[in-house]
Amino acid sequence: MDARRTTPLIVGAVLAILMLPPLLMLVHGSLVDTNAAGAATGWTLQHFRSLLTAPGAAESLRNSLVFSAGSTLLSLLVGGLLAWLVERTNAPLRFLATLSTIISMGTPYILHVVAWLFLLGPVGPINDFWKSSRGTGKLVEVQSMGGMILIEGFLWSPLVFLLLGATFRAANADMEEAARTSGASILATIWRISLRLAMPAILALALFVFIRAIGAFEVPALVGIPARIYVLTTTVFESMKTMPPNLGQASAFAVVMVVIVAVLLHFYGRLSANAERFASVTGKGFRPRPFDLGAWRWAAGALIVLNFIIVLLLPLVALIWLALQRFPRAFSMAGLKTLTLANFTAVIEAPNYTDLAFNSLLVAAGAATLIMALAAFTGWIAARNGPGGRALDQLATLSLVFPGIVLGVAVMEVYLRVPLPIYGTLWIILIAYVIRFMPFGMRYVYAGVLQLHRELEEAASVAGAGYLTILRRIVAPLLSPAMVAGWLFIFLIANKELAIAVLLASPGSQVAAVAVFDLWVNGQGGELAAFGLLWTVLMTVVAVAFFLQSRRGGTDIWGN
């Protein structure tokens, strides 16, 4: 047996078993009629027809598009401006932007959403201030499309900050220097040189954020549903929450989402390939000279502080306030007298909190380990154009077409039918995580391998090392910084994502993000805030480790 041939086959088989059944079952589920017991009784197009006729179906598609476009624009504006200020100017207090980004990387999205709902809500400080100065009325109606876009936009701005920061950092300053020397003002230079150079990267990123926003669940569920604004993800979720669950309709909606995302991904691929053509990164080892903002320095610093307050400080203060109250109340002097540690005590003493924290860590670590192990083979073979490399790459990144909630439906359909005792255990969540985050592991390894020159492997081969020995003794050790960064990244996002696990978690197999969602739905805001804060501290430690590792290993954060 030749390991060069068998390895891709084995890896390919594992990937196929993971990736293909969910997609097939989803399509199958959207095309069959089922009886009350959930067994298939025949083929039908009725689920797709009902998408056209069902009230609100077209509206949820339109809402999805508006919501995603709006939040993408906002996050690009906020995150992009911040990235530029931090990477390319001499604005003061730039570290604050990095700090809020690291902490928000470790915090489950849903915690941000809960905090924001409180801050922007009818009794939050903003409306409270408005009311006390005007006597009546509300400044912000958070449970609205505007509120959804606002919160989602701020949720994604740290990601935009990181990715565009990398773009700005790597940009060649020669052209900007030339413009400045020729007498162009700062604004003209930015407009005509910096932005134009970064435009392909910005467009690619915009599409990336748009795709993630189409699959977003937390904000549409918590902010949208009370305002009766449904998007595709919440429509799928609701179809699964009726008795009996409307699997057919959920699957049909899911298939529509998969098609939308697949089309967008196609364009994303072309855009990001295009972005590389524009790359002006050279081997020159210097950092571009930062723009001197002159008197505007302090205005820029104020913007950075404002962003820090909005993205990190206010939500944190809101959570601390909620955690210290026995019942929810607005910020007030009276509330200061009723502070209590009861919620923290409950969280620490009740055994189910420790159980679910342990579950989360276990399943996220397991998924990250499995993914990086699989990705080491797949990424290497793909990057080196080994036999079947292209096919393996496509298989491993197939799951990018699944929004989290859709993957939840698909994986559930598969493992309700497979006679393995997996449904209702942590295993089903682990499998879903592996499927969902496999592409990220791939990106880390692939990018890592591209940085290694082939001559090392060739030398080993000449010296008589076999295929797998080369992987084990040469490639793996050199890849370890990328592998560790990839592992930490997957560990972090697995603990952050709610949508994948929300349909798969069972009472005996809870994970942190779902537990936080349950606590919100079940009316335990105080314990939610207390648990969320403790969890955030833990995850921030991991996020710091990830950040240091990424810097050290020279890998690009977020694997892009």
Next chain:
Amino acid sequence: MKRILVALLAMAIGGPAQAAGADAALIEAARKEGQVVWYSTLIVNQITRPLALAFEKKYPGIKVQYSRATSTDVALKITGEARAGRIQADIFDGSNTVFPLGDADLVESYPVESAKGYPPELRDANGTWTALNVYFMTAGYNTDLVKGADIPKSFDDLLNPKWAGKMAWTTDPTVNGPPGFIQNILALKGEAVGMAYLKALAAQKVVNIPAAQRVVLDKVIAGEFPIGLMIFNHHAAISAEQGAPVAWARLEPFPSNANMISMVKGAPHPNAAKLFLEFVLSVEGQEEVARDLYLPAHPTVRAKVAELKPDAGGFKARTVTPDMLRAGEKGWTAIYQDQFR
């Protein structure tokens, strides 16, 4: 003489010893199973956790695993587990959980010994369910925001334009949510007038909160909404006891129903499940229910705040029986979907 004494002694302790003996066998078997898994619809920190702790204290070595979800969610989870051939739940409760699960043949018949004295409307003769506690639904209001003459005293008061957009309720599609409100109005006012009322109420733009009644009440307490509809009156009492600015209004009749607790067919820990049912429905278990300010189902256990029940509270209630629920639920839910979503 000595022998007679021994015989008498044996007789004296024989009776109770026998009952305790059956118990002892159950306890022993339950202890071997080590745990009981309870899918609850009750609010965890208010009653689920205290009940679980009380059970664990009485029967050390048997752990209670609990979780909370809506009635529909609990039913969905158990049917899913059954479909996958891997049932994990032993016990469940809820206002209408037992019916879909009964239809799917997933409910075990176990007439609970300690609930023998319960009135017939609070226990199923076949032992598929027993009432763990009873509910009285009404409106809750923030006492800082709603005072004196503003406090709604009848359902018609809710149509006052000043409450437009200022009332909220849960999306829970059960008799404890909007469908329960709807059936109450239809029964009170008749079909035609009732529907006209519901349309007028829908025009008031009642805000749907996709969360438990407890969350709605918390939003009332926080001042986000002055009025919350379809909240449990005892929740208002629990919060008021902690100093929250909240009280419950008297919109009569209060829709009332039982929270039914049952055992899953094919439960992985059947003995622990039976022991748990025996405990929570016994006087001791029901006293814990009362201590947590919930309204016990046991005929001799008194509610801690007596005014939460119609007799002492002096309010009219209208009970929704399981039969009424089964017959009407679909229609009420349809009206809710049509008018209020």
